[in-house]
Amino acid sequence: MDRIIEQIPRFFTADNMVLLLQSAGLTLAMTLVGCVIGFVLALVLVFLRQTPGKWAIPLRIICVTYVEVFRRIPFLVVIYLVLFFIQTVATNASLFTIAVISICIYAIAYTAEIIRGGLESVPTTQMEAARAMNFGRLRTMLTITLPQAWPIIIPPAIAFAVSFIKDTALVSQIGVFELTFRGKELNNQGYSGVLVFGTIALCYFLMSFPLSMLGQYLEKRLATPRGQRTSRKIRRT
Amino acid sequence: MPHLAVNELRARYGALDVLKGVSFSIEKGQVVALVGPSGSGKSTVLRTLVGLTPATGGNVMINDDRIDFASTASLRRARDQIAIVFQQYNLFQNMRIIDNVTVAPTKIKKRPKAEVRADAERLLAMVGLADKLQAFPDQLSGGQQQRVAIARALALHPEILLLDEVTSALDPELVNEVLDSIRQLAEDGMTMVLVSHEMAFVREIADQVVFMDGGVVVEHGPPAQLFDNPKTDRARNFFGKILRH
Amino acid sequence: MNYTFQYGVVWDNFGALMEGAWLTLQLGVFAFGGGLLIGLICASIKTYGPLPLRILVDSYVVFITNTPALIQIYFLYFGLPELGVRWSNEACVLIGLVLNAGAYLTMILRAGFLSVRKNEIEAGLTMGFSVVQQIRYIIVPHIAKSVYPALANFFIVVLVMGTSVGALIGVDELTGQAINLSSINYRWLEYFSVVAVLYVALTFVASIGLALLGRWAFRVKVRIF
Structure with missing residues (x-):
């Protein structure tokens, strides 16, 4: 206990804080890039999964399998698989790239389910109206169903990304200089584990908590019907 | 040459045959009303014409253009010329x-x-x-x-407008504003196929009434003939029940 | 890519992987069980307890759910010895996971408690149920029905995401075994692809078991896929 108190002034130096801040930035950047790319690819996956017709059955099976399988494999195992796979095909890929790809692979599986749920919440009659007017499947999704599904999709998608900030701690294992890796490094330099991991936990908390609050606010706001949201109301007659 | 000719149109939902070969035709600028008990397949006819319910047989001629429901390109052409208004x-x-x-x-x-x-x-x-x-x-x-x-x-x-029970979801006081719009269209010479339960309106606006039951056309003709002098028992039964109140 | 896959060495060590899988399953079950106990207590406090205790529970939940499980376990493993508490790596992982799962399960169960509406309880009273009967016949089935799918889903999360974290402090569960074995002969891709398949198989068995349990005990339909 005394050792911890004695270390406090040596630990909270400007240098160490800058290091932590940089690592926190890297953690956020990794999560953001991975989840955004993952989200876009998940949109593609959901679109492919909804391809109608007999010839598309293998395609649909692949899409379903992808989602099911990657939701059942630990993120750590995905990281290792990506690391060693990428290293055999592209030896000069950076660790950051490998981390982002792992996050992406995982994010696709989870957000695809969120997107599918959102799209399925839009009444099928909306699709029928579009189809009767010769809208293609892609155009229907982009102009009719997705815009109506955003309020259902966005809050859980943000919640997923925010919660994934924490899971990215696992990429410390392959040596990306993110927050957890920095923590282990400082611990190895002889700083107290209580102090280091307490501080690291606080750093994660400071990223995760405000963002999850923002997500909850968005959820409430999006849940309000448009009629009550726009400032100039048009009266029902 | 009829503007729209429906020939032996068939459709099914799962194992249930909803349309068992429906045929009727309509001249340019005419209004045809499909009437019949619920479940008779009237709405399915309209949905099939725009490809929302897949047809399992038959075809449609629009002017001289044969629409084959098995072909996507053909179906797109049909949707290009037919518009539908939903309930x-x-x-x-x-x-x-x-x-x-x-x-x-x-x-x-x-x-x-x-x-x-x-x-x-x-x-x-x-x-x-x-x-x-x-x-x-x-x-x-x-x-x-x-x-x-x-x-x-x-x-x-x-070319052709389909109206699928467009007033049945409306409060009674709102029905007339919609019927007025349709009357206007009929006067302007729009070719229309409508499914409706508003028998007075059908009688007033339709040039031809097609009475359907159980997925087939039982009887068709001008409204006055069908309403007042139906030839078949089924039609007599149906109109008797509806027109009495 | 001129990499030749050699699975032979993986089959030679398949027994070790199965031991890892067994430990994974044990960790998952105990972490979930312990977490469920904490969750029940905390959710009850949040619903019926006095304000100071409710604040305590809230802080616990908010802090745990906003920090990584890995950091929580590192804290137990690298931090606590400095304060004179020394646990084995298995104990650190298990205690860390129980605390972690406890916070998430508090949220899940709390939502279930809230789903029992007042008028349902009143309806029970007017029908002449005693308090015990009411809990037995109305409240528990209702909560089970609304909460069971979320619980089943969370069990899979603990089983997969949770337990694998143990590998990072040297616990030889499934992922840990894969790391150990592949660092001996560098057949990483082979080991990890087999381990991935084992995780999928393990969770499928668990999902099916949970679906059957839910149907049998609570008459709840749970989707396996």
């Missing part, structure tokens, strides 16, 4: 009224924006909604939404 209006909830009307003509038919916009404003004024261009569907009453749906269908410049 539940099905306006795009995420779009303003004006965009609901202009989206398909500009994006699908690739007509010039300015022309489509002017056309849409004219049509919305015709159905009495010139002041609602910027509203969203959920800010309008059912009757208003249904009139927007009619304007949206007309903006496609269809």
Whole structure:
């Protein structure tokens, strides 16, 4: 206990804080890039999964399998698989790239389910109206169903990304200089584990908590019907 | 040559045969009303014509153009010439009224924006909604939404307009505003196929009535003949029940 | 890519992987069980307890759910010895996971408690149920029905995401075994692809078991896929 108190002034130096801040930035950047790319690819996956017709059955099976399988494999195992796979095909890929790809692979599986749920919440009659007017499947999704599904999709998608900030701690294992890796490094330099991991936990908390609050606010706001949201109301007659 | 000829149209939902070979035809500028008990397949006829319910047999001739339901290209051509108005209006909830009307003509038919916009404003004024261009569907009453749906269908410049029980979801006091719009269309010479339970309206507006039951056409003819002098028992039974009250 | 896959060495050590899988399953079950106990207590406190205790529970939940499980376990493993508490790596992982799962399960169960509406309880009273009967016949089935799918889903999360974290402090569960074995002969891709398949198989068995349990005990339909 005394050792911890004695270390406090040596630990909270400007240098160490800058290091932590940089690592926190890297953690956020990794999560953001991975989840955004993952989200876009998940949109593609959901679109492919909804391809109608007999010839598309293998395609649909692949899409379903992808989602099911990657939701059942630990993120750590995905990281290792990506690391060693990428290293055999592209030896000069950076660790950051490998981390982002792992996050992406995982994010696709989870957000695809969120997107599918959102799209399925839009009444099928909306699709029928579009189809009767010769809208293609892609155009229907982009102009009719997705815009109506955003309020259902966005809050859980943000919640997923925010919660994934924490899971990215696992990429410390392959040596990306993110927050957890920095923590282990400082611990190895002889700083107290209580102090280091307490501080690291606080750093994660400071990223995760405000963002999850923002997500909850968005959820409430999006849940309000448009009629009550726009400032100039048009009266029902 | 009929404007629209439906030949031996068949469709099924799962194992259930909903249409067992339906045929009728309609001349340009005529109004045909499909009537019959619920479950008789009237709405399915309309849905099949625009490819929402897959046809399992038969074909349709529009002018001289044979529409084969097995071919996607052919089906697209049918949708290009036939527009449908749904019972539940099905306006795009995420779009303003004006965009609901202009989206398909500009994006699908690739007509010039300015022309489509002017056309849409004219049509919305015709159905009495010139002041609602910027509203969203959920800010309008059912009757208003249904009139927007009619304007949206007309903006496609269809050869033939299908109306699927367009007044049955409306409160009674809103029915007339929609029927007025349809009367106007009939006077303008629009070819229409409508499914309706408003028998008085059908009698007034239809040139021909097709009575369906159990997925087949039982009897057809001018409204006066069918309503007052049905030849078949089934038709007599049906009209007897409906017209008595 | 001129990499030749050699699975032979993986089959030679398949027994070790199965031991890892067994430990994974044990960790998952105990972490979930312990977490469920904490969750029940905390959710009850949040619903019926006095304000100071409710604040305590809230802080616990908010802090745990906003920090990584890995950091929580590192804290137990690298931090606590400095304060004179020394646990084995298995104990650190298990205690860390129980605390972690406890916070999430508090949220899940709390939502279930809230789903029992007042008028349902009143309806029970007017029908002449005693308090015990009411809990037995109305409240528990109702909560089970609304909460069971979320619980089943969370069990899979603990089983997969949770337990694998143990590998990072040297616990030889499934992922840990894969790391150990592949660092001996560098057949990483082979080991990890087999381990991935084992995780999928393990969770499928668990999902099916949970679906059957839910149907049998609570008459709840749970989707396996």
